Every structure is written in structure tokens, then in C-alpha cells.
Amino acid sequence: MKLCFLFFERPNYSLCVGFAQHSAQGHLCGDTVKILNDSKGHSILIISDGMGKGSRAALDGAMGAGLLSKLLGAGFGFDSALKTVNSALLIKSNDESLATLDVANIDLFTGKCEIYKAGAPASFIIRNESLIRCELASMPAGILRGIEFAKRTAVLKLNDLIVLMSDGISELGDEWLSDLLLNTRSLEPQRAAELVVEEAIKIADEKTIDDMSIIIARLERNG
Numbered sequence: 329m330k331l332c333f334l335f336f337e338r339p340n341y342s343l344c345v346g347f348a349q350h351s352a353q354g355h356l357c358g359d360t361v362k363i364l365n366d367s368k369g370h371s372i373l374i375i376s377d378g379m380g381k382g383s384r385a386a387l388d389g390a391m392g393a394g395l396l397s398k399l400l401g402a403g404f405g406f407d408s409a410l411k412t413v414n415s416a417l418l419i420k421s422n423d424e425s426l427a428t429l430d431v432a433n434i435d436l437f438t439g440k441c442e443i444y445k446a447g448a449p450a451s452f453i454i455r456n457e458s459l460i461r462c463e464l465a466s467m468p469a470g471i472l473r474g475i476e477f478a479k480r481t482a483v484l485k486l487n488d489l490i491v492l493m494s495d496g497i498s499e500l501g502d503e504w505l506s507d508l509l510l511n512t513r514s515l516e517p518q519r520a521a522e523l524v525v526e527e528a529i530k531i532a533d534e535k536t537i538d539d540m541s542i543i544i545a546r547l548e549r550n551g
Contacts, residue, residue, distance in 0.1 A: 339436035346518030358385025392427035417470030496538035
């Protein structure tokens, strides 16, 4: 009888992740949130925002995030996965089907954070009392063939926070959001995410309120 032992290096860091959502129309939210870990010590955060509101937006958002997460989990690269999602949205129906894709890929060994955007609004990195804005011009999936992610790389330090959100929150203005993110940075990410959505609902005009989603994740030492 032969024994086989497998050894895996333990990452230096872990992510404490919180997220919150609000549906603008009924129970179906046009935004989809996915959080996954690959087999190589990476945590991947995804928000996909389908065009519009209601069931159609929910379908496009779920398709974008769901297909992307499955492809990445199967070992596809980010650009190859985006091309597949884009093609799927292009052929889904005769009607226009769009979805933004917002992705953060965090290496839990080094803290390296790769940010990928397809039509998504700005992300933020919170370090101590500083707020670093990460805004990249890009096109949503489902409009044109051959689109690519806009990319940016940063290195997260211990206790840094990474924040991703849909435009239902970001389009309500910068000042209140910046202040709230900094004021809640010491809270657990789940509570901070809930407070941002609660405040966004108060600020938004009920007639123009959009679907809202936010992910807040803190880089922590792996105990």
C-alpha cells in the first residue's frame, strides 16, 4: 500500500469580506456579486451590473458574473474569460444585452491586487486615513466584439481595504461616499458595506433609484 502526501503552502494573508445589495425593482437585483478562491492562493471579487432594472437586468448581471466566475474557476485567464462572456451576451438575444464587470484579483501570498474593469465605476483602496481612487475607462460586455478589460495593479498592505461597487452607489456623488468609507474603515467589512447601502438609499431620489451593490474586503494576517 502506497501513501501519497500533498503539501500546500499556506498564504500569508486572508480576506475578511462583506457585501450588501439593494434592489431597485421588486426582489430581483440587476447586480450580481460573486466571491471565489482559486487553487493558487487568490481571492477574486466580482460585481456584474446588468443594464436597466428588474428581471432582464438580473439575467444579464447573473450571466456575466456567473459565467466569468466559472471560467476563472476552471483556469481560464481574465481576458479569455471576458471574451467568452462578451460573446455570450452578444448572441443571447436580438435585444441589447449589456453587463459591466468589475473584478479584483488578490494574491494572498503577496497582497498584489489586479483590478479589471469592463464598463464598471471606480474602485477604492483605503489605507489608514487615505482613500485611493482606481478609475479605468472601459466598455461593458455585450456591446462590441473584441473588447478587453482595462487593468490596473496595486499592492495591498496589511489592513488595507479594497472597495468595489456598482453605479447605483457611485453615481450619487463622491463627498458623502469618501467620508463614509473613511469613517467606517475600522468596522467589520460586512457592517461597513451595509451602512454604505443604507446611506445611499437615503440620498437617492426614489424615482431614479438604481440597483446597488458593494463589496468591502480587508487584507488580514493569516492566523
